[in-house]
Amino acid sequence: MTTATVPVVLDCDTGIDDTLALLYLLQHPAAEVVAVLSTAGNVPVDVVAANNLGWLDYCGHAEIEVFPGAEGPLVADLMTCEDTHGPHGIGYAELPAANRQVSERTASDAWIELTRDRPGELVGLVIGPLTNLALAIRKDPDLPQRLHRLVIMGGTFNYPGNTTPTSEWNIAVDPEAAHEVFTAFGIDGAPQPIICSLPLTEQVAFTPDHLVRLAEAAGSVPVERPSAADDHGLRSATSNSTVRLLTDALRFYFEFHHDHDEGYLAHVHDPFAAAVALDPGIVRTQPAVVDVELAGSLTRGTTVADTRGFWGRQPNALIATETDVPAFFDDLLSRLAELARRIG
Template sequence: MAQKLLIIDTDCGIDDALAIIVALAAPNVKVLGVTCCFGNTNVDNVCMNVMRVLTVCQQTQIPVFKGSAAPLLGPELPLKDHFGTDGLGGVLKNSEDWKQLIQKEHAVHAILRLVNENPGQVSLIALGPLTNLALAVRLDPGLPQKLKDLYVMGGNMEGKGNMTPSSEFNFRMDAESAYVVLEEYTCPTHIATWEFTCRNKLSWEYFEELVNQKTSVAQFIKKITSKCWAYSRDFNSSNNKDVLFGKGFVPYDAFAVAACLDSSVITESLRCAVRVEVRGELGRGMMIVDAANTLKKGHLAFVMRTCDLKKFSSMLNASFQIA
């Protein structure tokens, strides 16, 4: 079986960290590089967080590239503290050591180079705002044809949002880039929306079993979630939008990685036209799911609808066994 080649583009918060760990634990997978973008925190913190994750997993040989620090056009939105002040719960000691380990090459140039070196073989997984991807296709409009496929965690399919009433965080943080990517990346594109991940949440009891193991990964995840309000049982309160979908643990970005690693994890997808709204106060950043293709688009995306939670849980379990 040919080795699966990945590039992971991330705004490394806690859920990104878990998603990267799932990719690193998978058999017959090679992560060619991790490219960093602003989002859950500023891009410097994202770089530091990625190095923290790679260190825990003893995979610091994987190159990490610093990328976009702000949206393609703006306006630049204030960063949230959903995953703590640094994106990883605000409980880890800061260090400047990571700066010596980051590649000099810009993330956008790295994406183009790595794909050109492996045409038709690379799966690109996008876990944050899509700024790096939008810039990459602007520099090389032929990039999508050189990719094997694209997996995105972001957007919405029911008009529900967690950033505004109708927009999801990653797409809202850079609506123009989300628009560019969904219009111009004509490779097979698979989207794990916010509502999809929430509707496939896991129990808090399962989460406790995961993090209370004695492995280094379990101890790391337990630490970074220990003081993060998003992992509090009080998080599912009446003023939290996730209450729309019931209580539970949602490893948002891990769904996109799992789908890329094993397509059978996704049991149903809707193949349809999609477009991102870039105008309007409430609608900006919302992904429109056009099942009837009234937009007359030639490129249709796969919007994930249902998940084999048993398989997904098995992948999470395996990732927590990294010593």
């Protein structure tokens, strides 16, 4: 991993795996979390913002501003997925409420103002729908040129979707926003976004064994190993509060995947994208022209990649295709265990 400090603007719809991404970044010595932007997606935006405030305060980072974002997509009605992440977005975890409020500025304004204050420095990390960034680019079309790097968790290419047969959740929630963002990058000096999509991120599967490793590294007792044989909703009784919260959150995610015949595991797309934001060298990428189907009656929200020049356009994105999954989990669990030991 790189040792240089990477200033990250995080735009998220928190979310269980968004939570892991946020905690990972807060604990990582190479990360400077500049701001946390909230958008509707996994749960409504007010719940997302409350989760972001709660996690930041819990981790001792009340100095990081949380911005309220879009309440819904540019065109479509909002979809949320409480069945996947729980009614409050963090599974069975019960997070203490924060003692502060969100910013008076909006997330789209934050994108504009932060990139104007630090042109060429900031790494954007979007792990929810792209609505906030699209709104910001509508207001300020030069914004993409001021980002140093953009990493997006979203899309699927030549691989089944997780929302429709052909579409991934973050893109399916707001296809118009994704189309506008992809169109604005990779041209006129704006960076090519690195896209972490389902063919890769579904290889990043968090299992009960990872929770065991986390508890052991944090010194939390008893060490618990959630199982598909457990009753739904069983709560953790381990001694470390951080491990307890993460176990309660991830148990819900395990149950969801198991109930949908994917195994007793959790695809943790978002912390992987966070790791890529800090160090793109952990992935191999393929250049492509990426766009989004907006009109198809069966395929709306599907990401399409032209890697062979059929459209006669220059590549506007880099699709992450390969990584060392065990090495990523070594890094993730190390950071989460450090956080757990620090907080207790």
